[in-house]
Amino acid sequence: MKPLHQFTLKFVLIGVIAVFILPLLAHNYKVQVNGKEVYAAIKKSQQRQAKTKTLLIGDSVANQLFNNESTNGVVNSLACNQAVSMVGHYLLLKEYLENNDDVDQVVLLYHPQSFANNLDQEFTFHYFLKPFNKRKNKKEFTELVKQQINEIPYHFVSQVPLILRSNFSPAYEGIMRPWADIFSPVSKQYLQKMENLTSAKEIKFIITAPPVRASMQDSISLIDRNILAEAGLLPLLNDYLNSIQYSEEKHFVDDIHFKEPSDFRALVQL
């Protein structure tokens, strides 16, 4: 064999090892990959939990309050991260309800800002595409979702084993949504789908907010209820918007997360 061909062959061999064989060997190795709460939620959604009556889904604030690894009883948590978007939450909910038929109510515990996710964030590739852009889920994607996915750079390599097992995420940033229209089109569509899914199974569906920083009150008051009414979501969200509680700045480590989550757990009505 010519030296060049010999070298090329070895090059390809190393490439195959790096791209395919190592990821297969590392099937259960997720320590290095960010967002383990998402994978924990997916795993839980596939399991049966007979005693659960209230299923909680939500963002990272919800996961702070009701950690999905430790909340496994009558109240069961699949809360993970807003970066999975409402589509991800919907897929978790659907999977869980397919495996469990004893649930009485589903609670979506969600910070108002989290509704802005339109699958166009920096973390969408890592938190949504990698865990959810699977063949089996694609039938649940609306045209809008497919369109948003196509906008993400390198979306087509999201299921390559090497990519799946790495923290690779291309630089990508969507537009900032104004507070008046903070509920993104994707969120609106999948809130509707959640409501349809739960009502078909005669399960109560509640959307509630964790306590929010007092400084956000002015911004939240800008939310235009007419827009929600046009989307047919006002009946679902009216109580949500009216019941938001505000807390002092000193309780937060950043814009939305709590310093001491345990102090606020009791404030959430389930």
Place this chain on the structure above:
Amino acid sequence: MLFNSIEFAFFLPIVFILYWYLFSTDTDGEERSTSKLKLQNFLIVLVSYVFYGYWDFRFLFLIFFSSLVDFSLGLQLHKTAEVKQRKLLLGLSIFTNLGILGYFKYCNFFIDNFAQMLTSLGLQVNTWSLAIILPVGISFYTFQTLSYTIDVYRKQLKPTHDIIAFFAFVSFFPQLVAGPIERASHLLPQFYRSRKFNYVLAADGARQALWGLFKKVVIADSCALYVNDIFSNYETLPGPVLLLGGVLFAFQIYGDFSGYSDIAIGISRIFGFDLKRNFAFPYFSRDIAEFWRRWHISLSSWFRDYLYIPLGGSRGGRLIALRNIFIIFIVSGFWHGSNWTFIFWGFLNALYFVPLFLFDWNRNNIGTVAPNSWFPSFRDFLNIGLTFFLTVIAWIFFRSVSLTDAFAYLQQMATHSFGKQYLVDTFNYVYYEIFAIGGLSLFLFIAFMLVIEWLQREKEHGLELSLLVPMNFVGLKKSQFMAYRWSIYLGLISMIYFYGKVSTEFIYFQF
């Protein structure tokens, strides 16, 4: 584009196939025509511009402009015999190159410092800064192209008439953004020759690139996590942790920069090019003079040849030599960035160097430490430790955001080290903030790197094949020997895969 990115993982094989299969000049039995070579060189220019333009295509014009100016001036210099006119042409090249560098890299520094000076004199000024983006690698390619015109001016090099070769020399993608800074006399002629695929060279290059990637993504990027935390919170941390921060930064910058150089040199070898060595295991140096002969060799030698010697070097007496030493160290610091921290870093290294120079000890340690021996002598061991400690202190200035921070860091390190509470705090930090989140592996990797590089200290790089030669003495068959080698490669790939961080920028890009 970063070497440690997914994009590059696609880019490199594509370029490899185009270069060696479609545009090859290595055609057995067929006459190697000049046009084929030009086409292959043109491919290098094209892919290099894609490589650079992937970061920001707008700055391609700077490389293009710089290349065009120096190519033209080189030809003009050759045609002109008159000294005054030659000086003018050289001045034009220096003015253009350093002008571009000065504008993009140092403009805001001078504006800010000028404004501060006026303010301190009691004059009210409105401070403003230009919104300038620093083009990646500008200091590297500017120095590379500048060396060409200076060499032509000195008549040490004949100018090239091959514009494609010259553009390829300036923009050669493996070393475009972070060196090694190549001399035209070494690299340019390699673009005139048709390149035949050399398996031994390419395989060694691949090994060197693999070693560089390990140093970058496993050592440097893992160190960065802890270094960033320690340097951001130094006011609250005990002294030993701050010392650890300095030590980890020393390994971070070494892994980052020498890792980049190894990848650059390794990839160049795969394409049939030989680049100059840039690092020679500097942390095994026994004094600062030796350290500077082993650290960023291409820059040190650039300053030696184009600044220190023209200034008179050590020929004009001790005082002149001392002045020149301070000039090159300070300029070298300033080359790294427009911040007083870099200038002080250069100054401090000059202070370290001066006693060696005054006592004529600066060439005491020329050869490799402890040749043909497993361990260094006790004296060498102490000298290596002391030199490393001095570089760590200097690196603290290099890493700090401002001089005030650097001095405060050192003060905190000195005053918060002795006492039971500081030891308890140190233990808590190391245990909970480093070991508990998987940091133990980092220390093992650093130890692994040091052991391999110690064993290889007489070689060009950490994975040069002769590392494996001792295994022949224990009677391994050829197939066993191959299995042993491949287990090293796969072990490194696994470490990169499991512990590496993807797409973290190289520190030296900003310089």
